[in-house]
Amino acid sequence: EAGVVQSPRYKIIEKKQPVAFWCNPISGHNTLYWYRQNLGQGPELLIRYENEEAVDDSQLPKDRFSAERLKGVDSTLKIQPAELGDSAVYLCASSARNTRRNIQYFGAGTRLSVL
């Protein structure tokens, strides 16, 4: 079974440029998460989807960040315009609802550097 796939793995952009990250979750997983992980810290949730509905986006900086999950499968996270402080690793995870353990499985992440 394929795991969570993210692309690109690395992205270097200049500030004020737009950037987009893509995530393909594990087949059949209803719940999809986007996290941001700053250096030396744990992941922080940006947004959580249940199927195609964003059920928790309280930590998403909505002035510059946007996300979508069309058809309840793949998801895209966009930053426009990027700022220096956005440099981080962006992690996508998915989980299957209605399981006792509800384990999140993560992709390899996208490492963003804003210059």
Next chain:
Amino acid sequence: AQKITQTQPGMFVQEKEAVTLDCTYDTSDQSYGLFWYKQPSSGEMIFLIYQGSYDEQNATEGRYSLNFQKARKSANLVISASQLGDSAMYFCAMREANTGNQFYFGTGTSLTVIP
């Protein structure tokens, strides 16, 4: 207040020895789940072990075991017979039933296995 506290920024262990990574959590929920993830330098978060709040037995997965002390709100990870490949960041996480599927992560512990 921090939901998950990992007080050991860095740990060293001799190869083939056992090591304990500390984790304490804060919740008023009766129903919750505790998780440990490993993050090697490649960046992917790898699920290691799960403990449910109602599980009476401590969880074990191969060389990993979770020392669950509910009254103390601690969920320490024990790695037995350490291997060089165990060198990585380790994150403790919690999911509370009343917040749906939201996860809280600690700041992580960096483990280095010495040959």
